[in-house]
Amino acid sequence: MKIFVDTANREEIEQAASWGILDGVTTNPTLLAKEMERTRKGYRQILEEICQIVNGPVNGEVVSTDSKGMVREGLELAEIHENMVVKVPMIPEGLKAVKRLRQEGIRTNVTLAFSPSQALLAAKAGATYVSPFVGRIDDKSGDGMEVVSQIVQIFQNYNLPTEVLAASLRHPVHVVEAALLGADIATMPFSVLQKLFEHPLTDIGLKQFLADWEKTKQKIVG
Ligand code: G3P
Numbered sequence: 342m343k344i345f346v347d348t349a350n351r352e353e354i355e356q357a358a359s360w361g362i363l364d365g366v367t368t369n370p371t372l373l374a375k376e377m378e379r380t381r382k383g384y385r386q387i388l389e390e391i392c393q394i395v396n397g398p399v400n401g402e403v404v405s406t407d408s409k410g411m412v413r414e415g416l417e418l419a420e421i422h423e424n425m426v427v428k429v430p431m432i433p434e435g436l437k438a439v440k441r442l443r444q445e446g447i448r449t450n451v452t453l454a455f456s457p458s459q460a461l462l463a464a465k466a467g468a469t470y471v472s473p474f475v476g477r478i479d480d481k482s483g484d485g486m487e488v489v490s491q492i493v494q495i496f497q498n499y500n501l502p503t504e505v506l507a508a509s510l511r512h513p514v515h516v517v518e519a520a521l522l523g524a525d526i527a528t529m530p531f532s533v534l535q536k537l538f539e540h541p542l543t544d545i546g547l548k549q550f551l552a553d554w555e556k557t558k559q560k561i562v563g
Contacts, residue, residue: 342517342520342524342525342526342527343364343365343397343525343526343527344362344363344364344483344527344528344529344534345356345363345364345365345366345367345397345398345400345526345527345528345529346366346367346528346530346531346534347366347367347368347369347372347471347508347510347528347529348366348368348372348531349366349368349372349373349375349387349388349391349463350376350379350531351376351380351387351390351391351394353395353531354391354394354395356365356371356531357531357534358394358395363395363397364397364398364526365395365398365400365426365526365528366391366395366396366397366398366400367400367428367450367472367506367528368388368391368399368400368401368402368428369402369428369452369510370402370404371486372555373388373401373402376551379495384401386423387537388401388418388421388422388425389421389422392421392422392424392425392561395424396424397424397471398424398425398426398448399422399424399425399426400425400426400427400428400450400527401418401421401425401426401427401428402427402428402429402452403415403418403427403428403429403430403438404473405432406430406432408434408435408437408438408441409488411429411434411438412438412441412442414427415427415429415438415442415447416442416445416447418446419442419445425448426448426450426469426470427442427448427449427450428449428450428451428452428472428523429442429449429450429451429452429468430451430452430453431451431452431453431455431459431462431463435451435461436451436462436466436468439463439466439467439468440466440467443466443467445556448470449467449468449469449470450468450469450470450471450472451463451466451468451470451471451472452474452504452508453471453472453474454471454472454473454474454530455473455474455477455478455483456487456488457488457491457492457495459471460473460492460495460496460503460505461492461495463503464496464501464502464503466562468503469503469504470503470504470505470506470525470526471492471503471504471505471506472506472507472508472528473485473488473489473492473505473506473507473508474508474509475488475489475507475508475509475510475511475515475519476509476510476511476515477509478509481509485509485515486515486518486519486522488521489505489507489519490522492505493505493522493523493524497523504525504526505523505524505525505526506524506525506526506528507519507524507526507527507528508526508528508550510527510528510529510530510533511533512533512536513530513533513536513537515527515533516533516537516542518527535563536552
C-alpha cells in the first residue's frame, strides 16, 4: 500500500519524505487555504515547492463546480508539475471534467466519495484515483471501512484500473484496516503518520540495548 500525507505544510512533507516512506501528497482547499494563510504564499508556489520535495503524485483540488471551470482549473493545476494530480468533487459536473481531463492525459482523483456507487461511477468516468472519506463516514455513524471494502471488491470484480485512495483516516487502526482490505493508497495527516512509528516496547527495548552497550565502553565506529 502506498502512503500519502494529507497536508500542504512544507515542513511536514519534508520530514515525511526524509523518512523514505512517502509515496505522495494530498491537499484540499481547506489545507491549502490554511497554508496560504500561514506562509503568505500563493497556492501555486506551495504546490510547486511540494512537487520539488516529493517524487510522486501531488494532489491539488479544483474549486469550480461546473465542468468547464473544473477543466480550466485542472489544466492550470496540471501545468504546475508533471507530478500533479487534479482532485475533482464527486458530482455529475465533476465526472464530466474527469472524462475531459483524461482525454488531455491528466490524472484525476475523485474526492468526497462516500459510497460504493459513487466510486463505481468515478471509475467508469476514468478517474485515476477515487477517495472514500472513511473518518467522515464514521462521524455520521456509518462504517467507512465497509465502504472501502466494497469499493475494493467492485474494482476487483471488473478489473477496474482506478486506484482506491482511503482518505479522512484519523488513526493508525484506520491505516492498518485500509491495508488489510487492499486499498491501493492511504492518505493521512502528518500526526497519524507519526503515530504509525510508535510502540512503547520499541522505546523500552532501545533504551535497554543502548544502556547495555554503554557499559562496554566500546564504539562500533572509531
Ligand atoms: O483527504 C481527505 C481529508 O483531507 C479529509 O480529512 O479529517 O477532514 O475528514 P478530514
